[in-house]
Amino acid sequence: MGTADADKVIRDHRTHIVNPGAFQRSLVREMATYMTPLLCAGVRDVIFVATEPDRDEGAVLGWVHSKEYQSQLYINSLPNRASEADLVPGPGNRFVGNIWATAIETLLHESAHAAVHLLNTRVVEGDCTLGFWSCDKATDAAQWPAAALALARDAMERLRIRASFQTEWNRLHQSFVAVGLARPYGLELAAEEIAGAGFMTAYGGTKPMEDIAEIVAQVLARDITGFTAIDAEVNRGERGDLGCMALAAVTNGVPGGVAALYTKVLLLRDAGLISQEDAAACTGNAGIDTRGTPGVHFFTQTGEYSRTFSDGLSAKLGINDAGTSFKFRLAAEGALEVRGEEHPATFALILDLGPAEQELERVSWPRGIYTLDLLGENRLVITVPDEASVTYHVDEGMVLITSATSERIEGSIVMTRAWRPHTTPPVPKVASELPRITFRIDGSR
Numbered sequence: 344m345g346t347a348d349a350d351k352v353i354r355d356h357r358t359h360i361v362n363p364g365a366f367q368r369s370l371v372r373e374m375a376t377y378m379t380p381l382l383c384a385g386v387r388d389v390i391f392v393a394t395e396p397d398r399d400e401g402a403v404l405g406w407v408h409s410k411e412y413q414s415q416l417y418i419n420s421l422p423n424r425a426s427e428a429d430l431v432p433g434p435g436n437r438f439v440g441n442i443w444a445t446a447i448e449t450l451l452h453e454s455a456h457a458a459v460h461l462l463n464t465r466v467v468e469g470d471c472t473l474g475f476w477s478c479d480k481a482t483d484a485a486q487w488p489a490a491a492l493a494l495a496r497d498a499m500e501r502l503r504i505r506a507s508f509q510t511e512w513n514r515l516h517q518s519f520v521a522v523g524l525a526r527p528y529g530l531e532l533a534a535e536e537i538a539g540a541g542f543m544t545a546y547g548g549t550k551p552m553e554d555i556a557e558i559v560a561q562v563l564a565r566d567i568t569g570f571t572a573i574d575a576e577v578n579r580g581e582r583g584d585l586g587c588m589a590l591a592a593v594t595n596g597v598p599g600g601v602a603a604l605y606t607k608v609l610l611l612r613d614a615g616l617i618s619q620e621d622a623a624a625c626t627g628n629a630g631i632d633t634r635g636t637p638g639v640h641f642f643t644q645t646g647e648y649s650r651t652f653s654d655g656l657s658a659k660l661g662i663n664d665a666g667t668s669f670k671f672r673l674a675a676e677g678a679l680e681v682r683g684e685e686h687p688a689t690f691a692l693i694l695d696l697g698p699a700e701q702e703l704e705r706v707s708w709p710r711g712i713y714t715l716d717l718l719g720e721n722r723l724v725i726t727v728p729d730e731a732s733v734t735y736h737v738d739e740g741m742v743l744i745t746s747a748t749s750e751r752i753e754g755s756i757v758m759t760r761a762w763r764p765h766t767t768p769p770v771p772k773v774a775s776e777l778p779r780i781t782f783r784i785d786g787s788r
């Protein structure tokens with residue numbers, strides 16, 4: 344947009360609009376090559392303005408307003424920001440490559456804010472008087488064209504998210520905080536603590552919206568080494584993607600120290616804010632071994648594959664018998680070996696998704712960490728009907744759901760203690776006797 348479009352931009356910036364120069368236009372085109380369709384759809388207009396942002400409205404190079412005009416990306420055209428002069432390559436501008444790279448990274452961060460606002464056009468507003476449920480308000484959909492709104496609808500349906508994207512994000516993050524696998528937002532963290540706290544960068548640790556934007560920007564901009572529009576070197580020194588660096592150090596599995604980050608990167612991938620390829624480049628060898636096939640897969644404590652339950656595989660959302668809480672139930676059938684013989688067995692995992700105070704329609708798929716215990720709301724039972732003494736209930740353990748969409752749910756279970764309730768007296772099973780489990784359920788639901 345240029346000066347002729349002044350009436351279409353936020354009032355405060357109308358007199359500051361600058362008609363973009365050739366390199367400023369190239370910068371925006373260059374940034375767009377890093378964007379997914381949804382990220383790109385979040386930004387309806389790009390406007391260069393010769394003014395600093397309002398306080399708390401983003402980085403000095405660019406910003407997206409958070410309360411109105413949420414589909415517009417403003418870029419700072421003042422000197423020493425992203426003015427045309429700053430972007431022109433030449434002998435007098437030794438760091439032009441770094442300026443471009445930093446500008447692209449910043450603008451991807453801001454675009455992520457716009458795309459989250461776009462996703463939030465799909466918020467299903469509920470009853471705010473019920474404490475457990477969010478009372479998020481939907482973003483005004485009139486700010487985007489129909490094609491952009493359709494992308495948001497598809498993403499939020501695939502994820503089954505009815506609250507705002509950042510509310511679901513925060514719920515996910517807090518599930519890791521609750522078990523010590525992430526740190527709360529707003530703490531001062533040393534550089535070496537950031538990835539383990541669940542964040543990509545220090546700034547990402549300030550609040551959920553910035554956490555989302557920092558992961559998107561760092562995953563997409565992590566390997567900017569040159570440009571198509573200009574010939575310039577990028578030499579910015581230290582890498583900013585601390586989270587991807589921590590994931591790169593993982594050789595297999597999803598260790599606790601990176602579980603929060605891993606799950607967040609996959610949520611951004613599942614939403615369509617980063618591509619499959621970029622997500623995979625960041626997560627490296629970290630991942631859950633689901634044998635490339637649907638089922639409940641059993642491994643030994645040392646990681647050797649032992650068997651798969653793949654009959655009657657189902658994942659359902661529902662309500663408990665008492666009608667008081669929403670539950671996720673994952674079930675499968677297979678066989679277990681008991682004293683050298685195979686016996687039919689069933690697997691049933693039940694996770695609590697909160698009080699049944701609103702419509703089941705408003706409940707998302709489970710994501711993040713759930714704690715298993717004998718008397719609590721989350722339960723895992725492995726039953727061997729014709730050898731009841733082998734049946735066991737998990738007493739202590741954790742379920743990690745790394746990805747949950749209408750197409751696929753994937754995760755793993757680590758148990759540390761279980762009981763055989765049908766022996767007299769009931770006999771505990773300890774960690775060394777218990778399998779490690781991974782699961783994957785495919786199919787539209």
Ligand SMILES: [Zn+2]
Pocket residue numbers: 401402452453456552553556
């Ligand atoms: Zn931001």
